[in-house]
Amino acid sequence: MRIAYREHLDSFAHDLIVMCDTVRSIMSNASAALIDATLEPAEDALSCAEPLEEIRKRCEDRAVQLLALEGPVARDLRQVVSSIYIVEDFDRMAALAMHIAKSARRRHPEHAIPVQLLGYFKEMARLVEEMGEKTRDILVDPNADVALVLNEDDDAVDDLNEYMLTMLTMRDWEHSTREAVDVALLSRYYERYADHCVNVAARIVYLTSGLTPHEYTEKQERARADADMAARFAELERQFSDRGRYPRTTE
Numbered sequence: 001m002r003i004a005y006r007e008h009l010d011s012f013a014h015d016l017i018v019m020c021d022t023v024r025s026i027m028s029n030a031s032a033a034l035i036d037a038t039l040e041p042a043e044d045a046l047s048c049a050e051p052l053e054e055i056r057k058r059c060e061d062r063a064v065q066l067l068a069l070e071g072p073v074a075r076d077l078r079q080v081v082s083s084i085y086i087v088e089d090f091d092r093m094a095a096l097a098m099h100i101a102k103s104a105r106r107r108h109p110e111h112a113i114p115v116q117l118l119g120y121f122k123e124m125a126r127l128v129e130e131m132g133e134k135t136r137d138i139l140v141d142p143n144a145d146v147a148l149v150l151n152e153d154d155d156a157v158d159d160l161n162e163y164m165l166t167m168l169t170m171r172d173w174e175h176s177t178r179e180a181v182d183v184a185l186l187s188r189y190y191e192r193y194a195d196h197c198v199n200v201a202a203r204i205v206y207l208t209s210g211l212t213p214h215e216y217t218e219k220q221e222r223a224r225a226d227a228d229m230a231a232r233f234a235e236l237e238r239q240f241s242d243r244g245r246y247p248r249t250t251e
Contacts, residue, residue: 005066009076012062012083017139019055019090022048024132027097027193031125033104034186035118037111045101052094059087078210082203086139089196089203096189096196103186112182114175117167120160124190127157131197138201144208144216147201151213154194161191 026045033042066080103112113121131153138147164187167173168180205213 005076008062008066009079012059012066012080013139015055015059015062016083016086016090017136019052019059019087020132020136020139022052022055023090023094023097024129024136026052026094026101027125027128027132030097030101030104031121031129033108034100034112035122035125037104037107037109039105039108042101042105042108046098046105048094049098052091056087056091059083063087074210075207078207082207086200086203089199093193093196096193099189100186103182107182113186114179114183117164117183120164121186121190124157124160124187127153127160128190128193128197131157131194135197135200138204142204142208144205145220147204147208148213148217150198150201154198157191157194161187 026048029041029045032038033040033045063080063084066076106112111118131150134146134150134153164183168184173180202213205211205216209216209219211219
């Protein structure tokens, strides 16, 4: 029974990686369609809706089976619960990426955003692509310390989103109202996509440690402080021990 349970867990973990790869492909195609004003990658992104839904349903069924088969031990239970939430995060990430693809398709053959702002969106696309890659890495090899790095990447996306919204509201806007709305929405889609990557990272921290990211960070800081204190005490002990072993002589 335990072997079957472990096999179901492994299959669930594999489905999460497949779902992550599918979501990353959707976002990659959506960004290409937006930046290059091309139709084909937008259609490729939107065509993934059905296979992604199949994976999501399969993950839901696996979760029910895993919770019903056998009373899981603590780490196994954390894995099942974390995976359920990760599936929902991936589902939302796919929806956000498809919104980007739909915007590009709707404005084709024109750009959905002013050409002058393409550089900002290229950078956002690059950042979320890197975050997607790191998200996959921590699914393959769960590591709380690596997961926490995604918070720093998310800050960069947040800064770009805030900057573009500031351009819309604090400066003379030389483009149309429609373009202003598109820029605000598209920037928000990237920002929310990055937030969901951070959510997945938080689930991995919980899976590996049983702690929230904040609790885990505090624990790590306390451990480092304790280690530094122990090192200082050891050095003091060594110094005084050396003095006692070799007493100073007087003539």
